[in-house]
Amino acid sequence: MIDLGYFSLLLGFALTLYSIAGSMLGVWFRNQTLVRSAERTAASVWLAVSVSAGCLIYLLVTSDFGLKYVADYTNRDLPLFYKIAAFWAGQSGSLLFWTWLLSTVSAVVLHQNRDKNQALMPHVTSWLMISTGFFLVLNLFAANPFDRLGMVQPDGRVALMSLPDGQGLNPLLQYFAMVIHPPVLFLGYVGFTVPFAFAMAALMSNRLDCQWLRITRRWTLVAWGFQGAGILLGAQWAYMELGWGGYWAWDPVENASLLPWLTGTALLHSAMVQERRGMFKAWNLVLAIATFLLCIFGTFLTRSGIVSSVHAFGKSNLGTFFIVFMLTVLVIAAGLILARRASLQSDHTLNSLLSRESSVFYNNLVLVVSCLTVLLGTMFPVISELFRGEQISVGPPFFNRVHIPIALILLLLTGAGPFFAWRQTSVRILLKNLALPAGLSAAILVPLLVMGIREWRPLLFWFFCAFVALATLADYFRDAGVRRKNKGEGFLRSLGAITFQNTRRYGGYIVHLGVALLFMGLAGAWFNQETEKELAPGDSMTIGRYQLRCTDLRQGDTNNYAFIAAVLQAFDGGIQVATLTPERRLYKASQQASTEVSLHPTLREDLYVVYKGQSSDGKKALIQAFVNPLVNWLWIGGILMMLGTIVCLIPNRRGELLTPSILPGEEKSA
Amino acid sequence: MEGQEEKRKNWKRNRQDFFAKNPPDSRTERGLAKSELPVVWFYAFLKGIFSFERVFGMNTKWKMAAGATVIVAVLGWLAFNGFQESNTYYKTVDELLAMKQSAVGMRVRVAGDLVNGSIERRGDTVLFRLVEKGPSLPVRYVGKAILPDSFKEGAQAICDGEMTPQGDFLARRVQAKCASKYEADYSTADSKGGKP
Numbered sequence: 084m085i086d087l088g089y090f091s092l093l094l095g096f097a098l099t100l101y102s103i104a105g106s107m108l109g110v111w112f113r114n115q116t117l118v119r120s121a122e123r124t125a126a127s128v129w130l131a132v133s134v135s136a137g138c139l140i141y142l143l144v145t146s147d148f149g150l151k152y153v154a155d156y157t158n159r160d161l162p163l164f165y166k167i168a169a170f171w172a173g174q175s176g177s178l179l180f181w182t183w184l185l186s187t188v189s190a191v192v193l194h195q196n197r198d199k200n201q202a203l204m205p206h207v208t209s210w211l212m213i214s215t216g217f218f219l220v221l222n223l224f225a226a227n228p229f230d231r232l233g234m235v236q237p238d239g240r241v242a243l244m245s246l247p248d249g250q251g252l253n254p255l256l257q258y259f260a261m262v263i264h265p266p267v268l269f270l271g272y273v274g275f276t277v278p279f280a281f282a283m284a285a286l287m288s289n290r291l292d293c294q295w296l297r298i299t300r301r302w303t304l305v306a307w308g309f310q311g312a313g314i315l316l317g318a319q320w321a322y323m324e325l326g327w328g329g330y331w332a333w334d335p336v337e338n339a340s341l342l343p344w345l346t347g348t349a350l351l352h353s354a355m356v357q358e359r360r361g362m363f364k365a366w367n368l369v370l371a372i373a374t375f376l377l378c379i380f381g382t383f384l385t386r387s388g389i390v391s392s393v394h395a396f397g398k399s400n401l402g403t404f405f406i407v408f409m410l411t412v413l414v415i416a417a418g419l420i421l422a423r424r425a426s427l428q429s430d431h432t433l434n435s436l437l438s439r440e441s442s443v444f445y446n447n448l449v450l451v452v453s454c455l456t457v458l459l460g461t462m463f464p465v466i467s468e469l470f471r472g473e474q475i476s477v478g479p480p481f482f483n484r485v486h487i488p489i490a491l492i493l494l495l496l497t498g499a500g501p502f503f504a505w506r507q508t509s510v511r512i513l514l515k516n517l518a519l520p521a522g523l524s525a526a527i528l529v530p531l532l533v534m535g536i537r538e539w540r541p542l543l544f545w546f547f548c549a550f551v552a553l554a555t556l557a558d559y560f561r562d563a564g565v566r567r568k569n570k571g572e573g574f575l576r577s578l579g580a581i582t583f584q585n586t587r588r589y590g591g592y593i594v595h596l597g598v599a600l601l602f603m604g605l606a607g608a609w610f611n612q613e614t615e616k617e618l619a620p621g622d623s624m625t626i627g628r629y630q631l632r633c634t635d636l637r638q639g640d641t642n643n644y645a646f647i648a649a650v651l652q653a654f655d656g657g658i659q660v661a662t663l664t665p666e667r668r669l670y671k672a673s674q675q676a677s678t679e680v681s682l683h684p685t686l687r688e689d690l691y692v693v694y695k696g697q698s699s700d701g702k703k704a705l706i707q708a709f710v711n712p713l714v715n716w717l718w719i720g721g722i723l724m725m726l727g728t729i730v731c732l733i734p735n736r737r738g739e740l741l742t743p744s745i746l747p748g749e750e751k752s753a
Numbered sequence: 754m755e756g757q758e759e760k761r762k763n764w765k766r767n768r769q770d771f772f773a774k775n776p777p778d779s780r781t782e783r784g785l786a787k788s789e790l791p792v793v794w795f796y797a798f799l800k801g802i803f804s805f806e807r808v809f810g811m812n813t814k815w816k817m818a819a820g821a822t823v824i825v826a827v828l829g830w831l832a833f834n835g836f837q838e839s840n841t842y843y844k845t846v847d848e849l850l851a852m853k854q855s856a857v858g859m860r861v862r863v864a865g866d867l868v869n870g871s872i873e874r875r876g877d878t879v880l881f882r883l884v885e886k887g888p889s890l891p892v893r894y895v896g897k898a899i900l901p902d903s904f905k906e907g908a909q910a911i912c913d914g915e916m917t918p919q920g921d922f923l924a925r926r927v928q929a930k931c932a933s934k935y936e937a938d939y940s941t942a943d944s945k946g947g948k949p
Contacts, residue, residue: 448825456828476840481836485828485835
């Protein structure tokens with residue numbers, strides 16, 4: 084099995100090389116047969132990598148501890164579910180998983196376009212295969228999951244060996260969200276390869292109209308959706324597993340996943356401008372390529388151990404491969420964009436500051452500044468080491484300071500942007516659409532002020548969130564109302580009908596509503612409370628409006644871990660609302676401790692309890708309690724964003740009609 | 754709708770008419786002293802810069818660029834502030850001891866091995882020493898949070914905090930490392946996270 088896995092990986096690499104060479108030479112010599120065969124080969128790479136991945140899963144499930152990877156990340160008593168999940172728990176396995184996803188995506192893209200876009204496709208094939216090839220190189224030469232365990236004999240030879248049991252999966256990873264988090268995030272990372280491959284293909288074939296954007300719009304959306312979901316799942320994991328009461332700490336690996344999402348968001352918006360107005364052509368290419376490079380960069384950060392992080396894999400020698408690959412792509416892409424700059428002239432110029440184009444411009448500006456700040460902050464230890472010879476790191480204040488105004492500007496644009504007409508908008512129309520939402524949002528602040536909330540920043544956030552939600556809903560409902568009047572249908576029915584008539588527009592609205600809820604939840608973090616106390620059975624503690632009474636301290640044992648736990652009854656104003664059992668576990672195979680948070684979630688706030696440790700005499704438990712307002716709105720907003728993304732993906736007649744870049748009666752303006 | 758170019762032509766024509774009717778030297782004839790001319794010019798200059806025509810008739814591209822510059826400048830300034838507030842220097846035990854008083858008041862992260870027999874608990878305070886190669890650094894940790902399980906003699910510890918003028922290190926957050934795994938004690942961390 085081990086040999087089969089390894090050789091099929093080698094075979095996959097050989098096929099990749101043939102496919103790259105074939106498609107390039109096929110274009111050069113205009114040889115259709117060669118191009119075709121390269122395409123077929125690219126699809127067969129998927130088969131080879133799948134066999135390899137299947138082998139690794141088989142080895143993991145059957146607990147073959149002769150394989151280093153299996154011994155490092157599983158043990159016999161690990162549940163089957165986690166044994167399979169161990170496929171992407173470690174460095175080399177997750178890279179193989181990545182390669183497999185990439186080859187799958189490549190095969191699907193090639194299948195979708197087998198009879199279409201023939202001018203672009205050979206280049207697309209070669210660029211998809213170049214990135215697949217890069218990951219295969221990593222798998223084969225730097226992080227091979229099929230490495231056997233070996234022991235050096237006294238005579239210097241290496242003898243194969245097998246262990247009786249493995250070291251077990253890191254307990255922090257034994258959590259449901261953590262099991263699905265990597266595949267989801269990886270799909271995001273991998274998905275952004277498609278717009279990149281088409282962007283490079285457009286550059287190489289000099290077909291720089293918006294065709295490449297139209298083909299890849301759905302892929303970009305899918306990748307963006309998965310990336311967003313992956314980030315949120317990661318935050319959820321941090322919240323539930325790390326037990327420090329928060330979900331985002333500007334950790335390097337968190338930042339790495341955020342970077343391509345930010346440029347991807349920018350791309351989704353600026354692509355519309357090219358579709359409608361033929362502007363931002365070079366910029367869109369830059370964004371597609373940058374997003375891909377940031378995905379690779381994110382992997383590089385996570386894998387090379389260049390900056391330390393709670394999420395990162397151990398140190399390794401992968402760094403050089405990544406740097407070489409990223410620089411090569413960067414140089415080729417920059418060269419191509421410069422060479423093609425004549426074809427990248429805009430069809431139109433900006434007419435007015437109050438136009439959709441300019442709102443997208445500012446949206447992109449802010450998103451890119453955000454991306455650069457996060458990048459700078461994350462890499463600061465490396466940069467300062469390079470220039471000053473000492474490592475300096477920056478903390479959350481650096482990121483928060485910049486991102487509070489960025490988030491506010493983005494919220495303003497989210498609410499107002501859809502009301503900016505293409506080319507030019509009058510102030511009167513903007514006021515007509517936005518005055519009421521703005522006024523109502525301000526009115527919402529009054530009860531909050533009466534409640535005694537004086538922090539101006541969360542108030543500002545909530546004002547803008549309400550503004551986004553009201554402005555978006557007002558327009559949504561107005562459109563539905565028009566249809567209801569015309570057709571005499573029920574309100575909900577017309578709401579559904581207009582949504583499916585123009586999924587791009589209303590899907591976007593749903594995403595925007597999700598964004599409003601998400602930021603509403605984020606702003607709740609200003610009012611987090613925290614306290615801790617040692618409790619024996621019968622003792623109680625107070626946090627916020629809750630009272631926690633300890634009724635029991637427990638100890639126990641399972642196959643996988645031993646645990647100590649406290650049973651706490653939570654009272655809110657004398658009424659029992661929940662029984663919480665925070666736990667501390669010691670995993671047997673890995674000899675690692677981990678904490679199991681216990682949670683009482685409500686829409687208003689989370690009561691979050693952690694078992695921090697035992698007192699020295701063992702009779703008391705140190706309990707740390709948090710009250711985190713509005714956290715659940717973050718997840719709800721995230722789910723709404725995903726729903727909106729799915730709606731955007733549904734094809735419809737109207738969406739196709741919207742795309743012509745020059746509408747009737749719209750002349751080329753000077 | 755009249756185009757950008759037409760607007761500009763109209764404006765130019767109007768200006769020419771104005772100057773034809775009011776030749777520049779006619780102003781002094783209105784009773785202005787020559788010494789007052791710079792004031793008039795300055796006023797005209799300001800009016801020229803901030804006139805409605807200048808600000809709102811400016812090329813859209815320039816307006817966008819101006820807006821972008823303002824946004825980037827403000828964000829850059831905030832980033833610089835945030836940097837000053839949170840920059841932490843990574844120092845080794847030896848480097849920190851060599852810096853003596855100059856290290857006081859600087860946010861530092863220092864890593865080293867826990868000296869055997871140096872851990873001493875006094876109520877909320879934990880005293881211990883970190884060593885790398887040469888002399889050891891006395892560390893004081895005051896916190897209600899208990900230290901992680903892996904915080905034992907012989908383990909590696911990473912401390913965030915600052916040097917006091919007395920020459921010991923006041924740790925705000927202690928992470929312990931054993932067998933290449935970190936276990937952080939986040940409770941006293943200032944990274945309360947979550948804020949956008």
